[in-house]
Structure formats: structure tokens, C-alpha cells
Amino acid sequence: MKIVTWNVNSVNVRLPNILKYLTDYQPDVLCLQELKCLEDKYPVKELREAGYQSIQSCQKTYNGVSIISKTEGNDIDYNPVYIDKEEKRSIAGTYNGIRVINFYVVNGQSVDSDKYIHKLKWLKKAEKYIKDQLELYPKLVVVGDFNIVPNESDAYEYSPDSILCSLDERKALKRIYTLGLNDCFAPISGESPYTWWDYRGGAFHRDIGYRIDLILSSNNLTKKVTNYQVHKDTRHKSWCETQPKTSDHAPVMIEC
DNA sequence: ATGGCCACCGAGGGTGGA
Numbered sequence: 001m002k003i004v005t006w007n008v009n010s011v012n013v014r015l016p017n018i019l020k021y022l023t024d025y026q027p028d029v030l031c032l033q034e035l036k037c038l039e040d041k042y043p044v045k046e047l048r049e050a051g052y053q054s055i056q057s058c059q060k061t062y063n064g065v066s067i068i069s070k071t072e073g074n075d076i077d078y079n080p081v082y083i084d085k086e087e088k089r090s091i092a093g094t095y096n097g098i099r100v101i102n103f104y105v106v107n108g109q110s111v112d113s114d115k116y117i118h119k120l121k122w123l124k125k126a127e128k129y130i131k132d133q134l135e136l137y138p139k140l141v142v143v144g145d146f147n148i149v150p151n152e153s154d155a156y157e158y159s160p161d162s163i164l165c166s167l168d169e170r171k172a173l174k175r176i177y178t179l180g181l182n183d184c185f186a187p188i189s190g191e192s193p194y195t196w197w198d199y200r201g202g203a204f205h206r207d208i209g210y211r212i213d214l215i216l217s218s219n220n221l222t223k224k225v226t227n228y229q230v231h232k233d234t235r236h237k238s239w240c241e242t243q244p245k246t247s248d249h250a251p252v253m254i255e256c
Numbered sequence: 257a258t259g260g261c262c263a264c265c266g267a268g269g270g271t272g273g274a
Contacts, residue, residue: 108274115272145274199260199273200260200261202260203261204258205259236258245262248273
């Protein structure tokens with residue numbers, strides 16, 4: 001089964017790219033973040049015409065997550081992790097016996113902001129949810145835009161005092177790993193590990209990036225993971241003929 | 257050169273992203 005996570009930065013702007021991705025890569029489960037639209041603007045019809053169904057947790061302007069799939073998911077949890085209920089950053093479902101949890105973790109802006117406090121609180125709730133889910137579903141993946149760099153080597157420029165790299169957020173991520181989850185990341189020879197590049201300053205072209213989009217698998221599932229890929233081709237303006245504007249994130253895929 | 261911020265809301269520039 002191919003499972004993908006992709007922060008698309010607006011599901012409607014990126015719809016042509018998403019449809020091309022479904023055609024080219026044929027994922028079984030595609031988890032999206034940053035939909036940036038309400039439920040009534042979510043492209044259900046277009047996805048159905050492409051042979052996919054979807055569950056989504058939507059919010060106006062910000063956030064929003066969905067799970068697009070070839071087969072129907074079971075035991076859906078809509079936004080199980082929240083501090084403010086209006087903030088839609090989580091969704092989960094079971095697909096072919098694999099529990100899939102999709103997160104859009106709070107960015108946090110800067111370590112001295114209230115948003116950083118919010119990020120840490122949110123991560124604590126996420127940890128609790130994952131802990132409970134692991135007891136119910138031994139075969140489980142947690143995917144999404146974590147907005148945290150796991151290791152120093154995952155950042156072009158590692159700044160321990162700044163957002164994405166700071167100690168407390170990385171500790172929060174480590175606590176989640178400690179629940180019994182493994183980072184599916186596998187290095188590709190001659191390639192950087194990054195999944196996000198700033199739109200500004202030609203960062204993608206210069207490969208100034210960060211690995212913040214993660215797929216974590218439970219111990220029971222890890223041994224079945226056979227492949228890990230980052231689809232950087234989607235970051236090229238020429239990749240999608242009808243939509244040259246790309247997301248700032250690349251899709252991350254595992255096969256299991 | 258594969259590129260040089262983007263998307264949202266709303267009507268212009270402020271806000272958030274990471």
C-alpha cells in the first residue's frame with residue numbers, strides 16, 4: 001500500500017497538481033494538509049471522477065486536513081486533536097487494516113510567541129491521542145507536516161534557538177517517537193533529505209530546505225515498510241502543465 | 257536552469273506560513 005503525506009498549501013489552487021499526482025503515482029492513501037477551505041469548497045466531485053474518495057476536516061482560510069483514498073476508510077476520527085475546536089489539524093481513519101493519523105502540527109511562528117506555547121500544548125494532546133490509538137491499532141502510521149526538524153542533519157541551517165529546531169519542540173517529537181513509533185525516513189544517495197523549501201530566494205533551486213514532513217510507523221508496521229520516497233518533481237514549475245504554481249512542500253511516500 | 261514568495265480575505269494591505 002502506498003501512503004503519502006503532502007502539505008498542498010490550498011487544496012483548490014493545487015487541485016490540478018493533486019489530480020496529476022494521483023494519476024502519476026497512484027497512491028492508495030493521500031493525506032493532505034493546509035486545505036484552506038470550508039467543506040462546501042472541498043473538491044469532492046473532482047476527486048471522485050479521478051477514482052478517489054475523501055474524508056476531510058475543514059476550516060475557513062487556515063489549516064484543514066483530509067485523507068484521500070482508493071478504498072473507504074473505517075472508524076473515522078474527525079479532528080481528534082485540538083485545543084481550540086475550530087482549528088482543524090487532525091483526522092484519522094483505518095485503511096486495509098492500517099490506522100492512518102494525519103496531522104498538521106502548529107507552526108509556532110517563533111519560540112517567544114504565544115503560538116509556540118500553543119504548539120507545545122497541541123503536541124502534548126497529540127501524544128496522548130497517539131498513545132491511546134496505539135493500544136487500539138497496533139498497525140499504525142502517523143503522517144503529516146510536523147513543523148519540527150527531527151535531527152540536525154534534516155535542516156540546511158540548523159538553528160537550535162529558532163522555530164522548527166528548538167529544543168522543546170524536538171523533545172515533544174522525541175516523546176512521540178518513544179511511544180513506539182519509527183521514522184520511515186531512508187536516505188537517498190546523492191540527495192538531501194528535505195521536504196520543504198521556502199518559496200523565497202530560490203530556496204528549492206539552491207536546495208535550502210528542511211525535513212519537516214514525516215511518516216512515523218508503529219513497531220508492528222515498520223518491518224513491512226519497503227520503500228521511502230520524496231517526490232521533488234512536484235516542485236518544478238514544469239511538472240504540472242495547467243498549474244505551474246507549486247506547493248512549498250513535496251509529497252513524502254512509503255510503501256508497506 | 258528546474259527559478260527568483262504564496263494564499264487568504266476582500267478590495268488594499270495585513271496576516272500567516274516555516
